[in-house]
Amino acid sequence: MGRPPQRTDQMSDLPTTCARCDSTGTIRVLTTSPVPGAWTMYACSTCTYSWRSTEAAYVSDPATYPAAFKVDPAAIAEMPVVPTVPPRRA
Amino acid sequence: MPYRDLREFLSVLEEEGQLLKHTDPVHPEPDLSAAARAVPNLTDRGPALLFDNIHGYRRGRVALNVVGSWPNHALMLGMDKDTPVKEQFFEFARRWDDYPVPAERRDDAPWQEHTIDEGIDLFQLLPLFRLNRYDVGTYIDKAVVVSRDPDDPDHFGKQNAGIYRIQVKDKATLGIQPLPTHDIGLHLRAAEERGENLPVAIAIGNDPVMTTVSGMPLTYEQSEYEMAGAIQGEPYRIAKAPLTGLDVPWGAEVVLEGEILAGVREIEGPFGEFTGHYSGGRRQPVIRITKVSHRTDPIFEHLYLGMPWTEMDYTLALNTSVPLYQQLKKDFPEVVAVNAMYTQGLLAVVSVKQRYGGFAKAVGMRAMTTPHGLGYCKVMIMVDETVDPFNLAQVMWAMSVKFHPQHDIVTVPNASVLPLDPSSDPAGITHKVVFDATTPIAPETRGHYSQTVDAPADTKKWEDLLKGLIK
Ligand SMILES: [Zn+2]
Numbered sequence: 001m002g003r004p005p006q007r008t009d010q011m012s013d014l015p016t017t018c019a020r021c022d023s024t025g026t027i028r029v030l031t032t033s034p035v036p037g038a039w040t041m042y043a044c045s046t047c048t049y050s051w052r053s054t055e056a057a058y059v060s061d062p063a064t065y066p067a068a069f070k071v072d073p074a075a076i077a078e079m080p081v082v083p084t085v086p087p088r089r090a
Numbered sequence: 091m092p093y094r095d096l097r098e099f100l101s102v103l104e105e106e107g108q109l110l111k112h113t114d115p116v117h118p119e120p121d122l123s124a125a126a127r128a129v130p131n132l133t134d135r136g137p138a139l140l141f142d143n144i145h146g147y148r149r150g151r152v153a154l155n156v157v158g159s160w161p162n163h164a165l166m167l168g169m170d171k172d173t174p175v176k177e178q179f180f181e182f183a184r185r186w187d188d189y190p191v192p193a194e195r196r197d198d199a200p201w202q203e204h205t206i207d208e209g210i211d212l213f214q215l216l217p218l219f220r221l222n223r224y225d226v227g228t229y230i231d232k233a234v235v236v237s238r239d240p241d242d243p244d245h246f247g248k249q250n251a252g253i254y255r256i257q258v259k260d261k262a263t264l265g266i267q268p269l270p271t272h273d274i275g276l277h278l279r280a281a282e283e284r285g286e287n288l289p290v291a292i293a294i295g296n297d298p299v300m301t302t303v304s305g306m307p308l309t310y311e312q313s314e315y316e317m318a319g320a321i322q323g324e325p326y327r328i329a330k331a332p333l334t335g336l337d338v339p340w341g342a343e344v345v346l347e348g349e350i351l352a353g354v355r356e357i358e359g360p361f362g363e364f365t366g367h368y369s370g371g372r373r374q375p376v377i378r379i380t381k382v383s384h385r386t387d388p389i390f391e392h393l394y395l396g397m398p399w400t401e402m403d404y405t406l407a408l409n410t411s412v413p414l415y416q417q418l419k420k421d422f423p424e425v426v427a428v429n430a431m432y433t434q435g436l437l438a439v440v441s442v443k444q445r446y447g448g449f450a451k452a453v454g455m456r457a458m459t460t461p462h463g464l465g466y467c468k469v470m471i472m473v474d475e476t477v478d479p480f481n482l483a484q485v486m487w488a489m490s491v492k493f494h495p496q497h498d499i500v501t502v503p504n505a506s507v508l509p510l511d512p513s514s515d516p517a518g519i520t521h522k523v524v525f526d527a528t529t530p531i532a533p534e535t536r537g538h539y540s541q542t543v544d545a546p547a548d549t550k551k552w553e554d555l556l557k558g559l560i561k
Contacts, residue, residue, distance in 0.1 A: 020226070031213040031261060033146030039211060047371075048357055050227035051220070054145065055119045055431065069224045069360065071468050073515070080526060081355045082372045083270040089283045 018044035019065040020052075021073050047071050092168070093297040095341025096391055097202070099166070100153065103138050106171055108162050110137040114390075117145045126394030128152040130401065136160050150217035153391045157298050158401030163408075166298040168323070175407075175480040179427060180319070182408045183415060189312070191319025191326070199329035199340045202530040211261040215344065215382065216294070216390040218258055222362030224268060226370065229361060230256040232393040233294040234304045234314075235266070236336045237277045237350075240284055241326035249337060250274055251314040252303045255293070256377075257358050264292075264377040265358040266350065271465075273310055278350055278375065279528035284367075287349035290377060291336040295343025300326070306409040307462055324515040333381040345387040348379035364406075365433060366397035398433055407431035410462065415440065417460045418547045422453050429479035431552035435466040439485050443475035447534030451500050458505060465508040470524045488527040497536065498526040 017024050023046040030033045030041040030050050043050040056062065093099040101111035116122060122141060129136035139154040157163055161171035163276045164178055207430050212218065218228035232253060239248040250273035268274040274290075281288035283460075295324035303318045315337065318326040327340035333347040361369015395402040414435065415428035424445060430438035454470035457463045473479060492498075502522040509517035529539050 031211055034148055034150070034214050035146050038146030041259065047224060047482070048257070048265070050259075051121060054117055055220070059119075066224070069368075071357075076357050076373075078370075079357060079371055079373050082374055083268065083275050083278065085355065086279050086283050086352050088285050 008042045012051075013040075015042060015082065017062045018047060018049055019043065019060050019062045020049040020069065021076075022062055022071055023047070029068040045071050047076065092299065092324045092326075093166075093341075094327065094555045095297050096153065096156070096295045096343060096389060098341075099156070099298050100140065102390075103156075103162060106161070107167060108137045108165065108171065109140060110341070110462060111140045111142070111537060113143050113411065115143045115145060116141055116517065118217055119192050120220075120223075121150055122217075122219050122392075123221045123394050126158075126401065127393075129155045130158055130399045130403075132160070134399070135161050137168075138162060142466075144217045144359075149387045150557050152217050152219075152293070152385065152442075153389050154394060155401050156391060157234060157301065157405045159558055162298075163404050165438075167321075176427065176478055179411060179415075179429075179480065182414045184323050185323065186317075186412055186416070188323075190316035190319040190534055191324070193313070193315040193319060193328045193337070195337075195364055196327055196329050196340050197552065199338075199342070201342050201345050201383045202329075202332075202389075203386055205332070205373035206383050207380070208301055209402065210347045210379055210382055211347075212258055212262065212382075215384060216388065216392070221392075221394055221418075222368070222396055224368060225361050226359055228258045230258060230392075231291070231292060232301060232391055233273060233346075233424050234291045234296055234339060234342075236291045236293065236331075236338055237274050237288055238336065239277055240280045240286060240288065245311070246337075247311040247313045247316075248273075249313065250277065251300075251304050253301070253337075257361070259356075260346075262379040264348075264379065265356060267373055267374050278312065279486070281350070282352045282541065287352050288345070289334040289336065289349050291331040291334050292346040292377075292379075293338045293342035293344070294346070296339050297341050300339050300341075300344045302317070305406050308415055312477065322422070326523075330409070331385065333343065342390065344382065344384040347381040348377050349385075350375050350377050362396050362403050363510055364395050364398070364400070365436075365510050365512055367510075369510055370452065374538055377468050406434055410435045410466075411438075414457060414462055417462075418453060418457060419451050420455060424449070424475070425453060425460060426475045427458075427479050430462075430466070431450060434536055435462060437469040438467055439471045439479035441473045441477050441479045442528070444528055446533050448530055450528040451498075451524050451526050454526065455500065455502065458502065458522055464506050468507055468511065468520055468522050470522075472524060472526045473508075474528045485527070492529055492537075492539075493525055493527040494536065497530075497534075500524040500526070549558060 010047045030043040039054045136159045138156045142216045144150045164173040328337040355373035358374040360368040411430040424443040425443040448474035505518040505522045514520045
């Protein structure tokens, strides 16, 4: 079951563009597999999106990531706050 | 009964043929969530799944669909795995009435074996994986989150144990969704008003009764641990988490401790929800984890959710139905049973003996004004006391022959509903409806219902006889 392991990712393969928010230069290595070389996880510091190097292109390809799930980095600050932060007691 | 931890329940499931151990190699994505999605697609009698050969992990183990079928739900209650849902409902309601059963404090929890204070990386400890294709990342969605009321920290009942969706944002940073209406939302509000972080303990991998109770709509001062004792019929075991002093399940696989950061909100979501739709993103609170306690080779117990039915529908089925039943029955003893297990009670079926014409419609509208009904109960189907609301064939029969479209629809405009209902517009507002599929009684004299076909004499005798023969 499952697909065979894909390529081993190294730091040098750090993706340049976040599939979700299209930011560039905001991606870091989140963690690497306990068994060395199996996979790397990446995360975007702008939108907190994260993914694993062994996942299908539908999670990592900025060009084909569906518009309905894209996020405009400028819109993040305008997103509703849940729950709202109450005022400090006097 | 009772099960002291997840492992004890998994071994009972195995003995009963309700656990599938999968030892072939799998990928974290999409294999694990696809398997958990597949079981309820195939059957409502399916097994729990245990994976122990996950690509990239040496000893990682993942348990899925643990309570994801009616036999597993019956075994959770310590009943025969073939117990019909309606019987499970009445047994659940009976035990609910035993609340409270005081908890049993112990200091020998198996999760005390290992602790991590430095260099915490949750991805190394647990095989975290993406559940649905466009989830923002990996989540922990079946863990018991414990917190106290900062204004009354010694009140045991106000200590809350609930299940909330938790995004794993970094090695030791989580995002959480504590809605203002949740007990933990009240705790966070008090902490933020005081300008303090809110300490939390997150117990991952628990016995099935604790998971079930943590999803119950209890009142603010009711203790989940004392309810777990009632449901399992014996005091529930708890132990103090070392950093926060919070009471956590004794049998947990892993205990994370840290704080919800006061005043901090950060983008969270989207996350595929129980409505079969994604929700998010919003700016929500953030948790920093600073201490981890865990067993050797902990099992990561996780829950797939998405379009019903999934494991979540089984775990919430009766603990949604029973409180609604108790609340309705208090005002209307004629209520026989409540099936509120469709998308957590957005649609519910109530069987009721009518006092007089129009009575069932009133009971349906009353359901909408119960605490749970305020956010759910959008579609109510009312059936006679002779119809089993858990038997959809019977419910559809009642809808097809008792329901009259001209007389039997009550629409309530612009009522409240949970904002996650994708049909609500604006989010949180919807019309609600009662479909009355009971037999009209005086002064409603319409229809031709005097010649009902009843079962042949001795049918019950033959049911019992054949049940024995089939088994
Ligand atoms: Zn991004």
